[in-house]
Amino acid sequence: MSTAPPGEPGPADPDPVLAAEQRHLDAARAELARMRAHVESLVPDGGDAVADAQLAWTLHRRALSLADDPATTLFFGRTDHDGGERFYIGRRHVTDAAGDPVVVDWRADVSRAFYRASRTEPHGVRLRRRFGVERGRLSAYEDEHLVAAPEEDADAPSRILAAEIERPRSGPMRDIVATIQPEQDALVRADLATSVCVQGAPGTGKTAVGLHRAAWLLYAHRERLTRQGVLVVGPNRAFLSHIGAVLPALGEVEVGHTTVAGLVPPGTRVRGADDVAVAVLKGEARTAQVLRAAVWSAVRDPAEVLDGGALVVTRGSRRWRVPGYELRDLLDELRGRGVRYEAARALLPHRLAHAVLQQMEAAGDSPDDRVADAVARSAEVRRAAKALWPPLDPARVLHRLLSEPEFLRGCADGVLDADEQELLRWHRPSRTPGAARWSAADAVLLDELADLLERTPSVAHVVLDEAQDLSAMQLRAVARRCSTGSVTVLGDIAQGTTPWSAREWPEVLAHLGKPDGRLEVLDRGFRVPSAVLDYATRLLPHIAAGLSRPRSVREDPGSLEVLAAGALWPAVAAAVERAAAVEGSVGVVVADADVPAAARALGAVPHAILGEDSAPARVQVVPASLAKGLEFDRVVVAEPAAIVAAEPDERTGLRRLYVVLTRAVSGLVVVHARPLPPALAGGDG
Template sequence: MSDTDPVLAAEQAHLDHARAELARMREHTLSLVPDGGDAIADEALAWALHRRAASLVDDPSSTLFFGRTDHDGGESLHIGRRHVTDSAGDPVVIDWRADVSRGFYRATRDDRGGVRLRRRFGVEDGRLTAYEDEHLLDAHEEDHASAILAREIERPRSGPMRDIVATIQPEQDALVRADAQTTVCVQGAPGTGKTAVGLHRAAWLLYAHRERLTRQGVLVIGPNRAFLSHISAVLPALGEVEVEQRTVAELLTVAAEGRKEVRVRADEPAVVATLKGDGRMAEVLRRAVWSAVGDPARVLESGAVVVTRGSRRWRVPGYLVKDLLDELTTRGIRYEAARNLLPQRLAHAVLQLFEAAGDSPDDVVQDSVARSPEVKRAVKELMPVQDAAKVLFRLLSDREFLSASSQDLLTEAERDLLLWPRPPRTAGSAKWTAADAVLLDEIADQLQRTPSRAHVVLDEAQDLSAMQLRAVGRRCSTGAATVLGDIAQGTTPWSASSWDDVLGHLGKPDGALEVLDRGFRVPSAVIDYAAKLLPSIAPDLSVPRSVREDPGLLEVVETADPVARAARVTAGLLELEGSVGVVVAGDQVDAAAAALTAAGVGFSRLDVDEEVRRVSLVPAGLVKGLEFDRVVVVEPAAIVAGEPDERTGLRRLYVSLTRAVSAMVVLHARELPAELAA
């Protein structure tokens, strides 16, 4: 459309006005100075103003609004990434998360919700270049696919993932706005936007329930740092600058909230790591922790607790002490909480003896007895202080202790796998593995409750073990979760076979399972080719379908030297717009890097580089969750062979074959897997 189009000119003027008002809002925020006379309150207010100013930064490369709805009452609303008002407080742009914005995403001719017109805008370099109108009142108007919507979905991308507020589909919007107390599990095929749904759901929850979620925190968990870097710009672009983003490994090893840092310094065979991730280990660890509770008849000098008060000695018999311990240890509270309650329980038993003797003690006397040397000594003997590292150290080095803790749970062969062949001398000298870090977290939670966030977004959930899922579930025990993944993309030895299992281990068995199978980002030529693997890797899943009009491009080329050919193909792809991902098996990364360098292609290696360039060299093990405009997949057979078993290898290949937005080139010298050859 021409720049002289009066409708487009009027809309551009409204955009210019919105930008000016946003700048005014930010300047006003920056001008505010906390001066309440309370240093702590002033510091909190200053931080709140800083966050507010950061959320009001304009991005000149995008627009403040992407759509408009006209309503039956004559009201027109411009829908954008954030709320903008004029100096009188009247709305100039409506936040996409506001309830009145729902009609932009979901209104239909059959269910208008008061919307009579929906307008979409085309955008280039921060300016409006086109618009499309959909008249919902006109029953005779022919439905047609939006060219602007298709162009935005298929737009070439380089750099981090962008938000999708302009292209959210009705089924995605329903998931984004699901009730805050509902745990939503999204089974999403490649390109269906499940990751975007999770991030936009976090943004919507922060908008709709700001106070509680800001106070308790929102946590986004991804499979690796490359993935988190890829999605890192989405929430800040939506004005949410304080959401914590971590990998599962970081979540379990970084010192936080009274817990020690766990240094992972060793690897172990997959069969051992798989066993340590088994859900049965939770009960083994629970038994190990609570086995420290002593039998009064054995650990107390006289088999009873004896307190001296003045000239008299008061004796709480062993059977009564045992009853108190049984009551505390069966309440479902943590070990430290029970240990902290025990002195008062023992003191109360002593006070009952006082009362039976005709005395009338008060709470002050009870507290005095609870702090007495005799009670302190008894608590130390009955419920000694424990350390997570020492508990696990003993479990992995002491066969008798492991056998007692795992009776009827593990076989003797499984105990042999768990026990260290050469135990370290102390817990402090132990070289913990990644799987050990999960067990340490479980033990730490048995000792002291893990604080919960208000909401957790967990991506690639199908790849987590039962014990890892339990660790994530602890972080949202009082809140809800958004669980994202694809059973077909499970590429760990312990990957889940069903979402019921995942939700059960998370502690969210009532979570709502939703399926996204309409692909918006992966073209049909690519997804249809990758889907040939589904009967072998996930026979129960339906075949995803691409809804894009552009089928994309696919080339499968047999060549004598796939690595060298990949470098030449990549150099040629740089003549086109957009990003390029070169996906190789882990043992071919160095050779591919050398070939790209020899071909004069600048690139970033996602296994070592933090800076993301236009060309990314990606080991197949890190490609999950990423997408590129064009992808070169090198030697599928090598990608399959790089995994412990064929099924896992085929799943890794499925992931690698579903990263392209526009085109994919598959290069091979070895025979393709039978599913693809067919």
């Protein structure tokens, strides 16, 4: 293995191999600049203003995707193949003026060998070279001969790979194209038609796998995914901000990012809050049956709303009468079609007109399409259609359901018992839907109702992160967005911190409408060092006994300190100052209620409060409820007992603590004045 170790000074004379590779990088940068300049020089001029505007936008997106980041390198690896071919693997495809590849996109089929090749399965690769990078220039290289010389260690770890994984963090999450492991690559390249569920322990890269799969799908199925869209759904805005730079760094600038709360119908204002028991009930899949009954109960019986229970249409001097029993059959037929409420309502006038035309034909007339249209638009038919199949509004339906006990009883009969109905209904209802104080759970019900009325548009692929925390109704909201597409589900059962969190993945996949989704497990930790992971996994028997313990594959075990303090906040401040003295990001994770105290304790230490401050800072005070999915080089956790006690029950509290303890990439300091939770105690302190 030939190497110039990263971070170590080189010899006085530059390494000729490294110098040659740097020249290739310089040439690649020049070619990328040429490609972008060419795109920017193109002027849409097709004589069609609409087409020209679309082309201009397409060229703008293309130019953005060709932007060069001087702080990184265009390629991070190289493969030399048996036939003499050589490929430089990078974040995007770069060609020379003749169209020959200078850098190959990491998503191309030929790049697969860079991630998958091994001594036992070389995939035609003789040599794999990895590059170290410092401020955009190549600083080291490392060769792995897959046709090994006898004296070479086949299991020798890659120092460059380890250095890249352990490189200090600053700012948002970065891509991992240089460090994708074989088991991750297999998931990234799963076919578009396949829905994948990834159970991943902390630090196994499941979020990165989901984002890189989105990037790979956009590369492999560009036309369809550009047309139909890709959506990333995360747990909160802080998480989305953390991951927001990954796909643009890979040249993908048009992927949507949202939370489940962001999926609700436009204009929905969440101003209220439910008790836990109410929120849990509203989140159950059974509630969807109640909502469906509420919507379809609006279809009326002809005897109730039409004079004489029949439809009467006058044409000239003749009157045509469609009796009630025919109308009931017609309504039943429309209900049985499986279409949305509004789609059926739009069909009803034409079906009523058809019934009238059948009578005309039976009487010897020969009505044509113009007569059919005239009958469908007639005042009698329009009034009857509106009476039989009235227009609905999601807010009005839900307001009535929660406000009127009799209506709720009729819709929930056989689904919810009397106690559950009593729990669900409002005891002090607002007078109008506009004045309702909708809760977050209500907003999801409104989304379900909106879909019962009109079909929710589907994108081609959804990446759903932290899926274990979603209720059945929230999962159904996501499912509507990928009803004609596929989904990548990411999560960890052990990190479920909501009262309705999932107990098993098949149930999640069923609610997403993907019961045949492929379940994969990632249990090799690349981000969390062993000292930190071993400490955190003491909690696993108490929060997810069925899960196997993850293992860290990092050579560097990281650092762990558990400090008992007489005075909590001075000890926390001192720990933060020590952590901030070393390069990298620092997360100070505390119970939500302790955020103000933590901010005061830090005093003169420059810091930001996650979720409140817009200005970036290397030290961030993180409410425990927002820690999920984030990572910091060093983490200081203040008072684990307070973090546990802030949750509705001990099991959920220990799960929250498990999340908090596994945010560190290099070092973890746990400071406590109160006794540690018993599951953590033993040998430290």
